[in-house]
Amino acid sequence: MSVPSPIIEPRHGQRSAFVTEHVRDLIVSGELKPGSRINERILVEKLNISRTPLREAFKVLEGEGLVSIRPNVGATVVALTLEAVEDSIEILIGLESIGAERAARRATPEAIEEITQLHERMVEAFQSHELMSYFHLNQEIHQKIIDAAQNAALSRVYAGESARIRRFRFAGNNDLNRWDRAVREHEQILDALVRREGPLLREILRAHHLSGWRAARLALEQTPSGEP
Amino acid sequence: MSVPSPIIEPRHGQRSAFVTEHVRDLIVSGELKPGSRINERILVEKLNISRTPLREAFKVLEGEGLVSIRPNVGATVVALTLEAVEDSIEILIGLESIGAERAARRATPEAIEEITQLHERMVEAFQSHELMSYFHLNQEIHQKIIDAAQNAALSRVYAGESARIRRFRFAGNNDLNRWDRAVREHEQILDALVRREGPLLREILRAHHLSGWRAARLALEQTPSGEP
DNA sequence: GTACTTTATTTTGCATGCAATACGCTCGCT
């Protein structure tokens, strides 16, 4: 998957944000290889912007854990090991455990309605085999459940950690059996939320993530480099 | 507490990091007031550096949640509400719960030894009433316990969230009774870790944070602005 | 041929200047 080059110049005051988003996509899509150094000049020419916003983007992405900056050397795409991803998954599960019980208690009817609609759209994406849109809706549902817990810190931390390892989780969706199973698990998740059964929701989410990661890990271990 | 101005110029390739640290101190110490806009020119003159590294520092601090950047307006010191801090505390407790059980199982003897030494230094600081050094050692102990769990993502997320609200937690240490109690709680924490009693460690840590935050919150509610 | 200097080139880090935007102020109007 290739990230298109910008045709229209971003407006004044949004260059930095634009560049950040673009470089993030380049990393997440794998176009910038994990472990490789990022040459500023090349990217600057490609994106048609100056080095200033690019270097600001690097700082942001470093905060997100996508690149690492060494003084006088520059930015390097972080190469995550499977173990590091597993660490993140464990934290995500922990955060969802915290969020699940709170969400079951505190979710507004509007939030539940929104999640239900997302769920239905996700099922549609599944039925028409639109993997990409399924994947995004899936992620969004999990984030919305967390948001329903109404803890700003939780939402922020979860979003950050989730973004970090997004590309790795994508790998698990290739198998159709797994995909089908994931959708059924999501049915249960929604059901538990609607019935506001906190502990149940927590356990389903936990199992859901574990089986999802098992599938992703299997797929990832096939690739020789250990990269998505 | 006032943050001293730099006398020696930081070395090439470290200006940005230096500025980040300095501005972070200015925010944490309260010298830059929550909710106020940060004027680049003034800081640039004060720190004797150019705007480039300062603006990079803003991006980093934005990632840490200490400032918010609006396009064409600039950086504003984030004003946390007590509710937002409470949200973070809840996450920190959750993260320590995850970390506690793992740490009890996986902590190396070296890690335990290191934490024991930190604890002893902390007790000394307490006995000689060195509040600042007590506070820092206290924070370091909690981080080291988390680190002992050997989950890189956990360490990173915990460190970030902990830094965000550091200045608020400081407020709870003013009362000598509370201080004494906290030290005794830390004795128990260390004991549970040494004996590798995960669930116990988890519960003590939880209670420790809750009572600490209760004290801090009380102190903070006295101040009219709700700021430390 | 290999290992170690020394030099040239590239690349990064920072300072600075210009353009775009936001902010404050005066002035006119009601």
Add this chain to the structure above:
DNA sequence: AGCGAGCGTATTGCATGCAAAATAAAGTAC
């Protein structure tokens, strides 16, 4: 006096140039 339009100033966003450092290349000794 209160309010809004227009203008001037201050401030931010970005591009660019120069200096420091790192990397690559050439040369030299062994």
